[in-house]
């Protein structure tokens with residue numbers, strides 16, 4: 001039997017998405033994509049609250065999408081994850097990773113034994129004595145809970161990776177401009193600022209589309225499903241009536257302001273940079289009128305990211321449309337690209 005490929009697995013708050021890519025002559029080919037919705041509350045911002053529901057959803061996803069491989073790369077989206085730049089003694093990477101708990105103890109928000117630590121090297125200093133890179137500290141318990149659920153579904157976690165790094169691989173456009181990739185989910189928003197593929201800021205904000213829906217519901221006295229429908233249909237567009245657009249605009253303000261603050265942070269400090277373009281992904285990026293509103297408020301070029309540009313397509317009649325893939329698959333595609 002032919003060897004199967006690793007499958008990129010993105011367990012979001014709204015749905016679980018899986019992507020299989022195959023190695024083609026001209027680069028990766030999208031071999032399979034599957035998605036199953038999750039009921040509200042089963043997963044929230046990267047934390048599994050209802051394992052049974054997630055295990056059943058994973059089993060359903062594998063059978064409905066006819067995924068062959070059982071080895072997955074798990075994407076971690078969790079606002080408690082810390083990614084920060086750091087210089088460490090330039091040891092061989094294995095040794096360096098081993099020494100991390102002692103080196104970084106003081107800088108972590110969580111105790112060392114509650115964190116999964118990793119180091120992503122960027123460049124060595126001129127004298128070769130130190131190595132600049134990114135320290136990654138993810139909350140161990142949330143990751144282990146996800147790994148357990150995946151194993152209960154008869155699958156195996158071959159690797160764990162940050163959803164933010166997956167976004168960088170799948171959605172970055174490399175043209176020398178400082179670009180921010182912003183993935184707006186339901187309860188988490190990933191912000192990755194990079195220069196030519198090299199990450200400058202990696203953050204997960206504890207905000208997303210669910211909060212916008214709740215604010216609309218509270219403001220207009222609607223149920224959550226009604227508010228969700230208003231948000232997705234009218235969004236920030238005036239043709240839904242200026243009052244509705246004003247409510248949505250108000251509801252999205254905290255998220256936009258926090259995205260903006262992440263960019264401002266870059267204009268201070270040692271290596272200053274200014275974001276020149278924002279590439280949006282995730283369900284929240286589909287908010288009608290968002291691209292124009294962000295463009296105006298942040299005074300930056302704003303586009304919708306296209307993870308499909310990184311993979312070739314194989315004709316498949318049952319697959320969802322290009323737009324759906326483009327909106328939903330950035331993280332899961334990027335997870336498979338890292339495994340290539």
Ligand SMILES: Nc1ncnc2c1ncn2[C@@H]1O[C@H](COP(=O)(O)OP(=O)(O)OP(=O)(O)O)[C@@H](O)[C@H]1O
Pocket residue numbers: 011012013014015044045046077184185186187188189208209210213228231232233235281282283284285286287288
């Ligand atoms: N057309 C649309 N307009 C506005 N918002 C939308 C639209 N479609 C989906 N959304 C919003 O996108 C959010 C879900 O996005 P996504 O599917 O990327 O989240 P997730 O990855 O499952 O969750 P998370 O990353 O927060 O764990 C929801 O808040 C939903 O309301």
Ligand SMILES: [Mg+2]
Pocket residue numbers: 012013077184185186282
């Ligand atoms: Mg998400």
